Amino acid sequence: MSERExxxxxxGMVTPAGPDRESTWDGLCAGVGLAAYDEELAGLPVDFSCKVPGFDADALLGKRITWRNDRFIHLAMVAAREAVADAALDTAAWDAPRVAVVIGVGSNGGDRWPQEYRNLDEGRVGAISPTALLRSLPNMVAGEVSTDLRALGPCLTTSTACASGATAIGTARDLLRSGACDIAVAGGTDCPRVPMGSATFYRMQALSARRHDPAGASRPFDAGRDGFVLSEGAAVLVLERPGHARARGARVRGYLSGYGASSDGYHATRPDPDGTSARRAMLAALADAGADVPDVHHVNAHGTSTPINDRVEAELIRTVFRTPPPVTSLKGVIGHSLGAAGAIDAAATVMSLERQLIPPTANLDRLDDGMELDVVTKTPRRHRMDGAISNAFGFGGQNSALFFRTA
Structure with a gap:
């Protein structure tokens, strides 16, 4: 163990596979696509999504908190509470100024803005909620988590599109390394399954149009994939300096050993087809950890189920590894939660290492031609792992890679 990791x-996890960590893990391991008709998207060309089941924000957080915040904040607060409880930390007793909060957000949802705009268009300014602006500001998710947990150290929101959650975890790692804090509550959240989200991604031709089979619509690396499925969710990790964790006798689930980031500088939405910058992020994460390619025993891929992104990532993985280790994409089961995806993937990667088990990629019936990957499908795979890498790539050419190792 190095003091640099x-x-x-x-x-803590809140996803379409379950409203908490263990139910999410069970759902991921079941390997069944969870997309279904979404009444909030009724009448749109793509009217299905992946929604968190049984999530009652009023019951979990109280009506006052849910009234003043949008759903992306609700999801993050619940995941953060679970993560802190899992770490056996007492928020009333910890050294609050030494606890940081870093949360990644890609789109922040904006689920209640349509009503506010209707009020404005109809001249009913007095009907506009005084919380309309505050509840949708991306930084407010970190602020609300900080307030809820009484974490008074650095408080940041990162926004790197679909890499936001991974960027947040990497940024939190840097804060810990710098000595700015002893503990960091870090992750990602998003709730893009709203009418405007579905409509705009549809117009970009990014969404699957498989309305006849929503559960089979998200199919990473499959020859028949035609786009991603909108999702929602949140995942939060508690990160600590190793000395701090040892001093309090904490149970360690794993170690974040390396973080790498890069930019394609190529296109607003399409990845650089040769994958050079994304590859640089992966190799930077390994170099940061003092690790090498043979130390990676599993790749949790970004794997969005879009034709171009999957092809580029598959080639990227193949070129980084002479013989690619087992690969999975969680998005076949839970869809694409944008800013939360990198954090959900990171959390699942830690759990895979801890349990020596890789969840399957749902809906992969036939690997696309030319994708020379060992993709885990159908059922979870028992696999000996000491280290694993989690990829996250986003619009604007944002690339993040996290390298984890077993405790």
Whole structure:
């Protein structure tokens, strides 16, 4: 163990596979696509999504908190509470100024803005909610988590599109390394499954149009893939300096050993087809960890189920590894939650290492031609792993890679 790496001592998850960490893991391992008709998207060309089941924000957080915040904040607060409880930390007793909060957000949802615009268009300014602006500001998710947990150290929101959650975790790692804090509550959240989200991604031709089979629509690396499925969710990790975790006798789930980031500088939405910058992020994460390619025993791929992105990532993985280790994409099961995806993937990667088990990629019936990958499908795979890498790529050419190792 190096003092340059940080300990993962807590995990919290709220996803379409389940409203908490363990139910999410079970759902991911079941390997069944969870997309279904979404009444909030009724009448749109793409009217299905992946929604968190049984999520009652009023019951979990109280009506006052849910009234003043949008759903992307609700999801993050619940995941953060679970992560802190999992780490066996007492928020009333911890050294609050030494606890940081870093949360990634890609789109922040904006689920209640349509009503506010209707009020404005109809001249009913007095009907506009006084919380309309505050509840949708991306930084407010970190602020609300900080307030809820009484974490008074650095408080940041990162926004790197679909890499936001991974960027947040990497940024939190840097804060710990710098000595700015002892504990960091870090992750990502998003709720893009709203009418405007579906309409705009449809117009970009990014979404699957498989309305006849929503559950089979998200199919990473499959020859028949035609786009991603909108999702929502949040995942939060508690990260600690190793010395701090040891001093309090914390259980360590794994270690974040390396972080790498890069920019394609190529196109607003399409990845650089030769994958050079994304490859640089992966190799930077390994170099940062003092690791090498043979130390990677599993890749949790970004794997969006879009034709171009999957092809580029498959070639990227093949070129980084002479013989690629087992690969999976969680998005076949839970869809694409944009800013939350990198954090959800990171949390699942830690759990895979801890349990020596890789969840399957749902809906992969036939690997696309030319994709020379060992993709885990149908059922979870028991696999000996000491280290794994989690990829996250986003619009604007944003690339992040996290390298984790077992405790």
């Amino acid at each position: 940080v300990a993962v001592t807590g995990i």
